Amino acid sequence: MTSEPLKDNASGKSPAASPDPVRIDITRKKFRFSDFIAEKVIKGVAFLSITIIVLIFFFVFREAFPIFSSSKEVKPSATEKVVQEAQETYGAVTDKTSKTEVQETYGDVTDQPVKEEVQETYGAVTDSSKVQKQGRVQTKDTASTKNTSEKTYTVSAGSGFDDNQSAIKTLLTKDWVPVSDKPRYGLLALIVGTFKITLISLLFAAPIAILAALYTAVFANKKMKEIIKPTIELLAGFPSVVIGFFALMVLATFLQQIFHYETRLNSFVGGIAMGIAAIPIIFTITEDALTAVPKSFFEASLAIGASKWQTAFFVILPAATPGIFAAILLGIGRVFGETMIALMATGNAAQMDLNPFTSVRTLAATIGAEMAEVVFGDTHYNVLFLIGSLLFIFTFIINAIAEFYVKGKLMKRIQGK
Amino acid sequence: MIKSFKKNIKGIVIEGITMASALLIIAIVIIMLTVIIIGGKDQLSWEFLSTFPTDGMTKGGIFPAIYGTALLVIIMSIAAVPFGTITAIYLTEYAKENSIIAKIIRFAVRTLAVIPSIIYGLFGLGFFIKFVGAHIDGAFYGGELKWGQPNLLWASLTMSLLTLPVVIVSVEEALKTVPNELRAASLALGATKWQTIRKVVIPGSLSGIMTGTILAVSRGAGEVAPILFTGAAYYLATLPGLGDQFMVLGYHIYVLTTQSANVDQTLPIQFGTTCVLLLLTFILNMTAVILRYRIRKKKTN
Numbered sequence: 001m002t003s004e005p006l007k008d009n010a011s012g013k014s015p016a017a018s019p020d021p022v023r024i025d026i027t028r029k030k031f032r033f034s035d036f037i038a039e040k041v042i043k044g045v046a047f048l049s050i051t052i053i054v055l056i057f058f059f060v061f062r063e064a065f066p067i068f069s070s071s072k073e074v075k076p077s078a079t080e081k082v083v084q085e086a087q088e089t090y091g092a093v094t095d096k097t098s099k100t101e102v103q104e105t106y107g108d109v110t111d112q113p114v115k116e117e118v119q120e121t122y123g124a125v126t127d128s129s130k131v132q133k134q135g136r137v138q139t140k141d142t143a144s145t146k147n148t149s150e151k152t153y154t155v156s157a158g159s160g161f162d163d164n165q166s167a168i169k170t171l172l173t174k175d176w177v178p179v180s181d182k183p184r185y186g187l188l189a190l191i192v193g194t195f196k197i198t199l200i201s202l203l204f205a206a207p208i209a210i211l212a213a214l215y216t217a218v219f220a221n222k223k224m225k226e227i228i229k230p231t232i233e234l235l236a237g238f239p240s241v242v243i244g245f246f247a248l249m250v251l252a253t254f255l256q257q258i259f260h261y262e263t264r265l266n267s268f269v270g271g272i273a274m275g276i277a278a279i280p281i282i283f284t285i286t287e288d289a290l291t292a293v294p295k296s297f298f299e300a301s302l303a304i305g306a307s308k309w310q311t312a313f314f315v316i317l318p319a320a321t322p323g324i325f326a327a328i329l330l331g332i333g334r335v336f337g338e339t340m341i342a343l344m345a346t347g348n349a350a351q352m353d354l355n356p357f358t359s360v361r362t363l364a365a366t367i368g369a370e371m372a373e374v375v376f377g378d379t380h381y382n383v384l385f386l387i388g389s390l391l392f393i394f395t396f397i398i399n400a401i402a403e404f405y406v407k408g409k410l411m412k413r414i415q416g417k
Numbered sequence: 418m419i420k421s422f423k424k425n426i427k428g429i430v431i432e433g434i435t436m437a438s439a440l441l442i443i444a445i446v447i448i449m450l451t452v453i454i455i456g457g458k459d460q461l462s463w464e465f466l467s468t469f470p471t472d473g474m475t476k477g478g479i480f481p482a483i484y485g486t487a488l489l490v491i492i493m494s495i496a497a498v499p500f501g502t503i504t505a506i507y508l509t510e511y512a513k514e515n516s517i518i519a520k521i522i523r524f525a526v527r528t529l530a531v532i533p534s535i536i537y538g539l540f541g542l543g544f545f546i547k548f549v550g551a552h553i554d555g556a557f558y559g560g561e562l563k564w565g566q567p568n569l570l571w572a573s574l575t576m577s578l579l580t581l582p583v584v585i586v587s588v589e590e591a592l593k594t595v596p597n598e599l600r601a602a603s604l605a606l607g608a609t610k611w612q613t614i615r616k617v618v619i620p621g622s623l624s625g626i627m628t629g630t631i632l633a634v635s636r637g638a639g640e641v642a643p644i645l646f647t648g649a650a651y652y653l654a655t656l657p658g659l660g661d662q663f664m665v666l667g668y669h670i671y672v673l674t675t676q677s678a679n680v681d682q683t684l685p686i687q688f689g690t691t692c693v694l695l696l697l698t699f700i701l702n703m704t705a706v707i708l709r710y711r712i713r714k715k716k717t718n
Contacts, residue, residue, distance in 0.1 A: 056540045
């Protein structure tokens with residue numbers, strides 16, 4: 001709406017435009033090359049964000065796709081070299097070549113002793129992520145050594161068909177044991193863990209953030225507002241790795257002293273830490289929704305004799321519910337995809353139970369922890385991209401709901417249509 | 418009388434609860450700041466900031482991590498700020514308020530803002546490294562591995578995608594504060610639309626572009642997930658170039674706390690590094706908050 005009328009005037013063919021060459025026609029828009037180029041470039045660049053979304057869709061799914069195709073593509077040797085070199089700089093402990101063989105051989109090796117499998121699961125309750133790490137290294141080592149002994153009679157057994165087929169079959173189990181000679185990619189424990197931690201963090205963050213937003217929007221005087229809002233903005237700027245560090249070093253010990261649970265790093269600690277990270281989002285959107293409620297609502301309520309808190313809770317809060325719903329949805333999205341806090345403060349053991357004081361491994365943390373150590377083009381690699389696709393779809397849907405459904409409803413309600 | 422007093426008590430209690438929640442958030446921020454600053458302040462010295470890690474990262478400074486972070490945010494800003502600014506200009510100056518294209522772009526920007534950062538990491542790996550990089554290698558280096566591996570350039574570009582929405586939102590907010598009268602006056606004097614944007618609108622919203630850049634830098638300096646597998650390295654003995662892996666503050670914290678052999682021994686360095694990163698982002702955010710506060714004040718006047 002900025003300058004539309006003016007532009008229309010300038011571009012509209014004026015009836016006064018005469019062919020007389022002496023008179024300069026100021027009403028006709030002169031074609032300017034620089035303007036034309038600028039407009040086209042600006043328009044083109046503006047489509048970049050859409051392009052990025054499409055590209056993300058395409059490329060994340062492209063890497064996840066091979067798991068669903070019956071035969072695996074032949075890996076180009078160049079890419080394999082990439083991994084080898086990349087691995088070395090990451091300081092990965094395991095021997096990659098033996099791991100590749102591990103992945104390929106298991107199709108034939110059917111009867112594994114049950115004892116071995118138990119040993120291989122990540123389930124061991126660990127006390128800190130350091131121990132966890134060592135545990136994982138040990139796991140890989142056992143896998144590799146075992147493999148070398150069996151390598152002799154399973155040399156050319158690694159057909160991609162079996163590999164992917166069995167990988168898909170294991171997707172809906174609860175064992176996440178990607179690095180073993182019988183890898184299982186059960187996502188259930190990871191999904192349950194992610195939801196568990198999301199629930200905990202929301203139970204912590206949502207009430208605090210919503211009540212604080214209500215205070216800021218309704219009760220607080222100008223001075224308090226000027227303290228609270230910048231503080232929230234600063235909290236939003238805290239890097240998640242710093243919050244993760246705080247949770248790992250301080251919060252975990254502190255909460256353990258209060259609640260006396262066994263594992264120091266568990267979903268409760270991680271949930272609280274992620275809640276801290278989600279507070280700014282929930283607060284900001286709730287506060288926006290609350291201040292968008294027209295002042296006449298407030299005044300009308302006071303005029304018929306309601307007190308300030310009654311107005312706040314029974315008039316303003318209900319009027320803004322769609323906005324609060326959107327805030328909680330986006331809070332869920334934030335927690336769901338949070339990686340660094342999950343990596344540092346949750347203990348990272350893929351256990352499936354509903355006890356808040358056990359370690360969990362979230363979907364995002366699984367990608368973060370394992371992608372750097374995986375062989376490109378491998379089934380494990382594809383499964384990690386599949387997890388990424390799930391995360392992406394989930395947050396995309398959440399955002400779409402928050403955007404279209406909720407905001408539309410909020411506007412309707414406030415405008416009284 | 419008694420009834421109204423009771424009612425009053427109830428009101429005070431309820432208002433108190435909401436106030437307590439607000440204060441709790443402030444307390445969390447203050448506690449986190451103090452704990453980390455107190456834990457790290459003994460480490461903070463010129464030596465810590467300007468030397469390389471020594472003795473298997475258990476001693477020494479964090480200079481390469483600071484250097485890597487600086488390079489990362491600089492390249493990231495070069496990529497993100499112009500594109501973000503231009504998108505914002507399109508949304509405020511060219512697109513009609515209710516056009517479908519503008520709506521789709523806005524939706525795309527908001528989606529970019531909520532996509533988990535780890536997905537950007539996956540995208541950087543799948544697109545920049547495995548697609549663009551591998552093709553550059555195939556075309557110019559005869560398949561020799563040069564760009565098809567994690568490095569500073571790809572990590573920075575990945576990070577710039579993540580910070581793009583931050584820039585767009587800030588600049589858009591600032592562009593809206595430029596009064597329409599100024600635009601109209603410029604057009605009335607015979608300036609074209611592009612001239613108006615270049616000479617009137619952009620200078621009028623420079624502080625907004627600054628705010629956006631600062632926020633983006635702060636975000637980019639703190640994020641770790643996108644660069645976990647697009648370029649960050651555990652330890653490097655030399656300073657990185659565009660095609661090398663690099664050390665970065667956030668990743669350094671993560672590695673020291675979770676991957677190092679002796680966590681207790683490196684505890685001072687962990688606190689020191691976290692303190693540096695926190696202070697860096699804190700100061701940047703503070704500047705952005707103040708700048709933005711000024712912009713909003715200008716708008717209301």
